[in-house]
Structures are given as structure tokens and as C-alpha cells.
Amino acid sequence: MAVIAEPVAAQVKRSSLWRRAFESRNFLGAMFMVPAIAILILFLAYPLALGFWLGMTDTKIGGVGRFIGFQNFVSLSKDSVFWLSVFNTIFYTVFASIVKFAIGLYLALLLNERLPFKSMMRAIVLLPFVVPTVLSAIAFWWIYDSQFSIISWVLIKAGLLNHYIDFLGDPWNARWSVVLANIWRGVPFVAITLLAGLQTISPSLYEAANLDGATNMQRFRHITLPMLSPIIAVVMTFSVLMTFTDFQLIYTITRGGPINATHLMATLSFQRAITGGNLGEGAAISNAMIPFLVAAILLSFFGLQRSRWQQGGRD
Amino acid sequence: MTTVDDQSVGMDYLESFPRKFLRVYLPLGLIIFFLLFPFYWMAVTTFKPDAEMYDYEKYNPFLIAHPTLEHIHKLFLETDYPQWMWNTVIVSVSSTFISLFASVCAAYAIERLRYKGSRYVGLAIFLGYLVPPSILFIPLAAIVFQLGLFDGNLALILTYPTFLIPFCTWLLMGYFRTIPYELEECALIDGATRLQILVKITLPLSLPGVISAGIFAFTLSWNEFIYALTFISSSENKTIPVGAITELVNGDVYHWGALMAAALTGSVPVVILYSFFVEYYVSAMTGAVKE
Numbered sequence: 001m002a003v004i005a006e007p008v009a010a011q012v013k014r015s016s017l018w019r020r021a022f023e024s025r026n027f028l029g030a031m032f033m034v035p036a037i038a039i040l041i042l043f044l045a046y047p048l049a050l051g052f053w054l055g056m057t058d059t060k061i062g063g064v065g066r067f068i069g070f071q072n073f074v075s076l077s078k079d080s081v082f083w084l085s086v087f088n089t090i091f092y093t094v095f096a097s098i099v100k101f102a103i104g105l106y107l108a109l110l111l112n113e114r115l116p117f118k119s120m121m122r123a124i125v126l127l128p129f130v131v132p133t134v135l136s137a138i139a140f141w142w143i144y145d146s147q148f149s150i151i152s153w154v155l156i157k158a159g160l161l162n163h164y165i166d167f168l169g170d171p172w173n174a175r176w177s178v179v180l181a182n183i184w185r186g187v188p189f190v191a192i193t194l195l196a197g198l199q200t201i202s203p204s205l206y207e208a209a210n211l212d213g214a215t216n217m218q219r220f221r222h223i224t225l226p227m228l229s230p231i232i233a234v235v236m237t238f239s240v241l242m243t244f245t246d247f248q249l250i251y252t253i254t255r256g257g258p259i260n261a262t263h264l265m266a267t268l269s270f271q272r273a274i275t276g277g278n279l280g281e282g283a284a285i286s287n288a289m290i291p292f293l294v295a296a297i298l299l300s301f302f303g304l305q306r307s308r309w310q311q312g313g314r315d
Numbered sequence: 316m317t318t319v320d321d322q323s324v325g326m327d328y329l330e331s332f333p334r335k336f337l338r339v340y341l342p343l344g345l346i347i348f349f350l351l352f353p354f355y356w357m358a359v360t361t362f363k364p365d366a367e368m369y370d371y372e373k374y375n376p377f378l379i380a381h382p383t384l385e386h387i388h389k390l391f392l393e394t395d396y397p398q399w400m401w402n403t404v405i406v407s408v409s410s411t412f413i414s415l416f417a418s419v420c421a422a423y424a425i426e427r428l429r430y431k432g433s434r435y436v437g438l439a440i441f442l443g444y445l446v447p448p449s450i451l452f453i454p455l456a457a458i459v460f461q462l463g464l465f466d467g468n469l470a471l472i473l474t475y476p477t478f479l480i481p482f483c484t485w486l487l488m489g490y491f492r493t494i495p496y497e498l499e500e501c502a503l504i505d506g507a508t509r510l511q512i513l514v515k516i517t518l519p520l521s522l523p524g525v526i527s528a529g530i531f532a533f534t535l536s537w538n539e540f541i542y543a544l545t546f547i548s549s550s551e552n553k554t555i556p557v558g559a560i561t562e563l564v565n566g567d568v569y570h571w572g573a574l575m576a577a578a579l580t581g582s583v584p585v586v587i588l589y590s591f592f593v594e595y596y597v598s599a600m601t602g603a604v605k606e
Contacts, residue, residue, distance in 0.1 A: 026430040028424070029425075029433060033420070033421050033436065036420065036421035039413070039473070040440065042458075043474050043476070045443075046454075051451065054454055103346065110339055110342060121343075123593045123597075126597065127350065127586070128350055131354075131582040132585065134538075134557075138559060139578055140353060142360060142575060148571075150377075192600055196600075241445060245447035247449045266449035270544075279457065289450060297445060
């Protein structure tokens with residue numbers, strides 16, 4: 001009897017070990033995480049680290065690079081095109097983000113009014129966000145055409161202008177043109193998310209303010225803005241991040257021209273790394289974006305903390 | 316601001332129409348015009364014959380005198396466009412399914428199993444969403460090349476989940492949180508395994524969340540550009556955005572009609588999908604930010 005009982009006991013022990021493992025939340029949790037973590041480590045974390053490394057090598061496409069320390073950054077610091085791209089990126093981000101925020105907030109307030117066809121309106125407003133950026137950028141490219149621009153045509157017909165505007169041929173015209181396209185692309189996201197925020201504000205707050213005789217402006221300043229500020233921080237972080245690292249719009253409309261006037265850091269890094277074949281230098285330019293991104297994230301993070309603290313420390 | 320205006324929140328109906336027109340409808344109309352005009356212009360150019368397109372003296376540019384399908388015809392029959400569309404569909408559908416599978420598992424584990432350290436893993440996955448593709452494409456190109464995936468759909472199918480999984484996981488975590496624990500506890504007592512609970516209880520209850528995550532993932536991968544531009548080189552393997560921008564421009568000759576037709580027809584699938592599920596889409600977008 002004992003001879004037979006032993007393996008059975010061992011079997012029971014082993015199977016219960018398995019069963020216990022599958023009942024253990026930690027083991028099961030780890031198993032469930034495998035697909036996501038595997039993909040994210042292989043194609044997100046590892047490339048991020050590899051990017052740091054590549055930025056410190058002189059790797060060319062198809063070749064093995066050697067470690068050259070900060071030499072890429074030293075040569076970039078003497079590269080006027082690189083500094084121009086930094087300037088363009090900041091210019092592009094600052095102006096596009098401010099206007100996106102202003103129009104987005106205004107649009108959200110308008111959509112929050114009592115309106116007919118509200119949900120249809122909301123659906124229409126989101127369209128520029130849904131349609132592939134490159135495809136809508138092609139439309140802007142055509143709108144900005146030097147000979148057949150519809151904007152120039154309308155302005156001439158209206159008697160406001162006597163010549164066609166060279167939208168993409170002149171450095172400053174080109175900068176403003178791409179900023180406008182970016183605003184067009186970004187307003188829906190800001191507007192819809194802020195609208196969601198507005199709808200979470202309790203109407204009783206406004207009623208109370210009304211009873212106390214607050215004006216429209218006062219209600220906006222003392223109820224809407226403070227209640228909305230956590231969402232504003234999140235939306236604007238995303239918006240700044242997306243604008244700062246934008247690639248598609250510039251690549252489609254100007255390819256960085258005229259004379260590098262609209263090159264962003266992302267498009268310059270693509271040009272140097274993929275078109276030019278200098279992977280190491282391109283990676284160094286990409287890496288140079290990281291401090292700005294971290295700063296943007298930290299800024300909004302501490303901004304959020306501050307507003308929480310002002311509201312009495314609750315979260 | 317006058318006193319009439321002050322009452323606008325609760326007693327909106329007291330506001331006279333002309334007043335409301337100036338304060339709300341007019342600015343709203345202008346902004347919507349600004350947001351929709353490029354689409355109108357895309358459509359008009361697509362169906363306009365070349366002769367009209369380049370002659371603003373004789374024809375009003377806003378209208379089409381003789382609508383034509385020549386640009387669409389040219390696009391579909393003389394270029395690789397149908398192939399690009401097929402590639403885009405394959406890549407978007409596959410990467411969406413991979414991302415949904417991985418995200419459902421991850422979100423369930425983080426939110427329902429609450430294993431040790433799940434909070435930190437959840438935060439780390441969310442941080443992955445903040446890493447922009449324009450920083451990753453150079454090292455990813457090197458990896459894709461080493462793995463022998465260069466110039467194939469698989470390169471895109473495997474890399475797109477890097478920006479889809481963080482978003483979908485985050486979204487699904489929010490949905491799973493809304494399902495009462497008691498349901499799972501009852502099932503556990505009845506002897507169901509965790510996997511059965513996930514498949515038979517949690518997933519069906521969070522179907523709206525899974526659908527919105529799926530639509531979001533699909534449109535994001537349909538829109539992706541920089542990876543597709545970097546990892547694909549031959550014309551027949553390109554996706555719509557890359558194909559349109561690299562193959563429809565011959566030197567200095569821009570085929571505006573065909574380009575606009577590509578932009579229009581390339582947008583239609585996502586717009587149709589989006590219009591069917593717009594409520595899911597909007598709630599996904601806003602819900603993800605609210606949390």
C-alpha cells in the first residue's frame with residue numbers, strides 16, 4: 001500500500017503546487033503581464049536605451065559604430081542648423097500650444113452651451129483629430145500652394161491683396177503656415193477633453209455664484225478655471241509633448257524648408273539619420289529633445305500638485 | 316456684461332436669439348468652418364478636372380463645373396494605392412488585436428489581481444505612453460533591421476503596439492475599475508478560475524471599453540507615419556500615408572488631383588468607423604483624461 005501511496009502523494013503535492021501557483025495573485029499577475037511587458041521591453045525600453053547609446057556613437061547606416069562619448073553633442077553645439085531647429089521647435093511649440101489652448105477652451109465653452117444637435121457638433125469638431133495627419137497635411141500643402149492657393153485667391157478677390165502669398169517659400173510665412181496647420185490639427189483634442197472636464201463641474205456651483213451676484217467673468221475666473229485646472233494640466237502636457245515632437249506635418253508640408261526655416265528637431269534627426277545615413281548623429285538630436293520633454297512633464301506634474309494643495313490636499 | 320447675460324447658465328432660455336447668435340452660434344460657426352474647410356477643399360479638388368483646377372480665371376475654385384472621377388481612376392489603377400490600402404488594413408487590424416490582447420491581460424492583472432507591485436507597473440506602462448515615436452524611430456530602425464523585419468508588414472505590426480498598449484491598458488484599467496468586485500467574488504466562491512472570470516464576467520461587462528480601445532488603436536495605427544516611413548522601402552509594402560507622400564510626387568510635378576483623392580479615400584475608412592462608434596471614441600478620449 002505504501003508503495004502505491006507514495007507517488008500519489010507526490011502527485012497530489014505537485015498538482016497542488018501548480019494549483020496554488022495559479023491561485024496566487026502574484027504568479028497569475030505576472031503571467032498576465034507577459035505579453036504586454038515583452039512587447040514594451042523589446043520595442044520600447046530597449047530601443048530607448050539603445051537610442052542613448054547610439055547618440056554617443058558614430059554609427060552609420062549599415063555599419064558598426066564606435067563609442068565617441070559626447071562628440072556628437074559637441075559638434076551639434078557648433079552646428080547652426082541644429083540651433084535653428086531648436087529655435088523652430090520652441091517657436092512652433094509655444095505659438096501652436098498657446099493658440100490651441102485658447103481656441104480649444106473657447107470652443108469647449110461654446111459647446112457646453114445649450115445647443116441643438118450637440119452630439120453631432122461634437123462629432124464634427126473631432127474630425128481633424130481622427131483623419132490621418134499626413135493626409136490632412138497634404139490638403140494644407142495644396143491650400144498653401146504658391147500659385148493656386150485658395151487663401152490668396154479669396155484675399156485678392158476681396159480686394160485685400162494684390163499678389164499671391166508665397167506661403168511656403170518665405171521662412172517666416174512658412175513658420176506661421178505650419179503653426180496654423182498644427183493648430184487646426186490640435187484644437188479638437190483640447191476642445192473635447194476640456195468639454196468633458198466642463199461637464200463634470202456641478203451646476204450648483206454656478207447657481208450659488210449666481211445667487212451671490214457673480215458676473216460671467218467672475219464665474220469663469222473663480223469656478224470654471226480652478227475646477228478645470230487639473231484637466232488643463234493633463235491636456236496641455238499632452239499637447240505640448242505632441243507638438244514638440246511633431247514630425248508628420250513638417251515632413252509633409254515643407255520637409256524642413258525653405259533653407260531649414262521649419263526644421264524641427266524631429267525632422268532634422270530624421271534627415272541626418274535616415275536620409276543622410278548618420279544614425280549616431282540623428283540619435284543625438286533625438287536625445288536632445290528628452291530634457292525638454294522631461295521638463296514639460298515635471299512642470300505639469302508639479303502644477304497639478306500645487307492645485308491639489310490649494311484645494312486642501314485632497315486628490 | 317449685462318445682467319441678462321449673467322443668468323445664462325441656469326436660465327439660458329431667457330436669452331434672446333440675436334444675442335445668443337452673436338455670443339455662441341457665430342463664433343461656433345466660424346471655428347467649425349475653419350475645422351472643416353480643408354476636408355471640403357480635399358473633396359472639391361478630388362472631383363475637379365485638371366483644366367478647372369489650374370484655371371481660377373474662368374472657373375470659380377470653390378465649385379466644380381464638370382465633376383470627374385479621373386483622379387480616383389488614376390489613383391486606383393495607375394498606382395500601388397490598392398496595395399497600400401490593403402497593407403494599412405492588415406497592419407492596423409493585426410496591431411490592434413495584438414494590443415487589445417496584451418492590454419486586456421495587463422489591465423486585468425493590474426486592476427483586478429492586484430499583484431505585488433502592480434501599481435508601479437501600471438504607472439510604468441502609462442509612462443510608456445509619454446515616449447514619443449520621433450525619439451524611438453532611429454534605434455527601432457536598427458532593431459528592425461537586425462531582426463530581419465525591415466521592409467515588411469511585420470515590422471509595423473510589432474512596433475505599433477508600443478504606443479497602443481500603454482494607451483489601451485490605461486483605458487481598460489479605468490473600465491475594469493467600474494465593475495463591482497462582488498461579481499468576481501461570487502464566481503470565485505462558485506469555483507471559477509481567474510481565466511474563466513476574465514472571459515465570462517469581466518470582459519463582457521467591459522465590452523464598451525474594449526470596443527473604444529479597439530477603435531482608438533485602429534485609428535492610431537491607421538494614422539501612424541514615422542515608423543512606416545522609416546521601416547518600409549519598397550512601394551508595394553507602403554501604407555497609405557507614406558505611399559501618398561513618397562510615390563505620388565514625381566520630382567517637381569505634383570499630381571494634386573491624385574494626391575487629394577488619396578487623402579480623401581485614405582481618410583474615409585477611419586471616418587466611417589469613427590462615425591459608427593463616435594460615442595465610444597469620445598468617451599474613451601475624455602475618460603482617459605478625466606482619470
